[in-house]
Amino acid sequence: MTKVLAIGAYTEEEGAALAAAFECHPLAEEREIANLPHPLRAEITGVAYKGHQGFGAAEMAHLPNLRLVANYGVGYDSIDIEAASARGITVTNTPDVLNDDVADLAIALWLMQGREMEQASAWARSGRWAQEGEYRRNRKLSGARVGIVGLGRIGREIADRLAAFKCELHYHARSEKETPGWRYHADPVALAEAVDVLFIALVGGPATEGYVSKEVIAALGPRGVIINISRGSTIDEAAMLDALEAGELAGAGLDVFLNEPQIDPRFYALPNVVIQPHQGSGSVETRAAMARLQRDNLAAHLSGAALLTPVN
Amino acid sequence: MTKVLAIGAYTEEEGAALAAAFECHPLAEEREIANLPHPLRAEITGVAYKGHQGFGAAEMAHLPNLRLVANYGVGYDSIDIEAASARGITVTNTPDVLNDDVADLAIALWLMQGREMEQASAWARSGRWAQEGEYRRNRKLSGARVGIVGLGRIGREIADRLAAFKCELHYHARSEKETPGWRYHADPVALAEAVDVLFIALVGGPATEGYVSKEVIAALGPRGVIINISRGSTIDEAAMLDALEAGELAGAGLDVFLNEPQIDPRFYALPNVVIQPHQGSGSVETRAAMARLQRDNLAAHLSGAALLTPVN
Known part of the structure; x- marks a missing residue:
């Protein structure tokens, strides 16, 4: 049994699409990870990341079986890539579509x-x-x-x-x-x-x-x-x-x-x-394409296929 | 002796350039033409036009020796071209530079x-x-x-x-x-x-x-x-x-x-x-080029050279 943790403020539509595709547990903020029950944390192998606080070694430490962090966005500076690589966790982003x-x-x-x-x-x-x-x-x-x-x-x-x-x-x-x-x-x-x-x-x-x-x-x-x-x-x-x-x-x-x-x-x-309020990629069409690419990376991970847009 | 009538709201810089180049009489609005003394009206052979009310047969009738209306702008819909042509008056505009x-x-x-x-x-x-x-x-x-x-x-x-x-x-x-x-x-x-x-x-x-x-x-x-x-x-x-x-x-x-x-x-x-407040051509550089082209048409007219950008 593997589960996906969806971190961040997803729209209703994006949240529904994630829930339809995966065994998905939504979480508003990174800091709540520590409060999840241990059995749930152990089941999580993928994170759909749209957070702002940052996702580093401490967050990863709470998720012993984590293998993929699929970022929503092309910029992944909120994610500690070095810490992820050290743990054998792959990070993907959503390039080009935006x-x-x-x-x-x-x-x-x-x-x-x-x-x-x-x-x-x-x-x-x-x-x-x-x-x-x-x-x-x-x-x-x-x-x-x-x-x-x-x-x-x-x-x-x-x-x-x-x-x-x-x-x-x-x-x-x-x-x-x-x-x-x-x-x-x-x-x-x-x-x-x-x-x-x-x-x-x-x-x-x-x-x-x-x-x-x-x-x-x-x-x-x-x-x-x-x-x-x-x-x-x-x-x-x-x-x-x-x-x-x-x-x-x-x-x-x-x-x-x-x-x-x-x-x-x-x-x-x-x-x-x-x-402008950081709306560079903010069209309906582009955000839908970003959300889709994030889900496609998660789906590839869960089915054992090659990831579409890995960054490490 | 030929004079230029400058009609409309020119900037200080544009007004000074017109005054430096020509025997120039400034006029805020078209309707004031009728109030000019007749001897002055008879001396006017060129109009530097930047008006908004419109320049038609009535305005032209006050200027018996008018030969050129040099418009400031590419659009000359405020000027009655048919009436001008009938009187042998040439109209120029300021295309391309804007x-x-x-x-x-x-x-x-x-x-x-x-x-x-x-x-x-x-x-x-x-x-x-x-x-x-x-x-x-x-x-x-x-x-x-x-x-x-x-x-x-x-x-x-x-x-x-x-x-x-x-x-x-x-x-x-x-x-x-x-x-x-x-x-x-x-x-x-x-x-x-x-x-x-x-x-x-x-x-x-x-x-x-x-x-x-x-x-x-x-x-x-x-x-x-x-x-x-x-x-x-x-x-x-x-x-x-x-x-x-x-x-x-x-x-x-x-x-x-x-x-x-x-x-x-x-x-x-x-x-x-x-x-937007009709500022399409409103950069410093472009307005300067438009004013220059208007003056160049007037100078060509006064020296008997070919007009640069006639429209009729």
Whole structure:
């Protein structure tokens, strides 16, 4: 008898699909694992993970027969991969199915920020358009010099879209990639110096913590704009807030934050920052595809077939 | 001695550039022409037009030696071209320099509307993200079936960008055009039936009034979205409002309205409509290029050189 532990806030539909497919025990939060009766814990061989607190060695220790943690999402920085590998536990994620959505949101953040569309909307809705005339001029976006930090699958989707906006494309990654002539920068500071907009498409986790450093932000300069759809941790957020408040950075479009959803209230006072509630992959269609891929990995595990998208 | 009459709300910078280049007389509104002293009116051979009330046979009749109306903007539906031609007056506009900006705004309206970014922003800023959890799921946009009504220069810029979002492209125009395989529909209703999103990129004026008719809107259907960056007049606005209020149309992203800036207040009550204050060409860079092209047409006229962008 093997069971699946479903951790996190699943929608009713997702929960029903998990219950229909598996002997499934739902759990709102990671910390409740310790309170489960021991016989149940021993039966669990797979976890359907959608938690936020983190899933590390301590959580794994409560589940002696755990073999798979199937993450809901492409970023698995909440899961301790090293601890999992040491225990012989495989981790899977949901790559690719969300690339389009996340790239779409990145482009939207860039356009909204540069064309000041939230403020322009408020200008029309408040009656100022009728009373005071046209909204103030803002910034031309097509043809901009843009840099991508992290040219993985999502970074590439962003770059492909930006190419249609006639942008001059630069990127930084661990190594040079095959591209249609996009310019590689081995140093992120050199990348930031060469462009006006920086799209952050790094993976999360300790290796990229604060990767967009105070120096990178300074190199971007007072006309610079940062678009982040990766993880809040990839940017030195305090340095970015300082630069935004001091006018040393022109603006930002952010879907991700440190300590989200309790984000730093300093962001709210900055009219040049577009804020989104981490909804990069948030379309009905994409979330359904992510939930399906998570279940498919669990089903493969239970039937002894090859996992679809293992990460370790 | 020839003079230029500058009609409309120019910025300080634009006014100074006009004054530096020409013997220029500024005028806030068209209706003031009649009050100018006759000797001044007789000296005016060129008009730098940025008005909103309209420039027709009556206005032209006050200016006996008028030869050029240089419009600020690509759309010249406020100017009576027939009356101008009958008087031997040439009209110029400012095409092409604004295509990128307008196409950028069209894409932004589409993304903001579909991904509900204004509401998601409010969700984060109001604290509901922290208190109630993630924002609701919305609509996948990349890969959508989209239709362009009017495949002129701006329509084509929109289509090129949508192609990078992997959209299935359809269009309607007076005649079939050379395209990279985009599907032509001779009938706008057939186009609307084939797609989920309709981008309106028609020219304004009497010929396209209400072109996006009640029938086109009905054919688009309850999952349909309208994006309009052309003129408010191109859509049967009352039919669109009825459909939006009745849930027979999923939403709209609009930069242009009938009677703007006094737009129909029914729009304000619709959360699924993104409203912009006609800022399609509104970047600093593009407005500067438009003002320059307007001045270049006036300078060509005064020096007897060929006009750069005549429309009649």
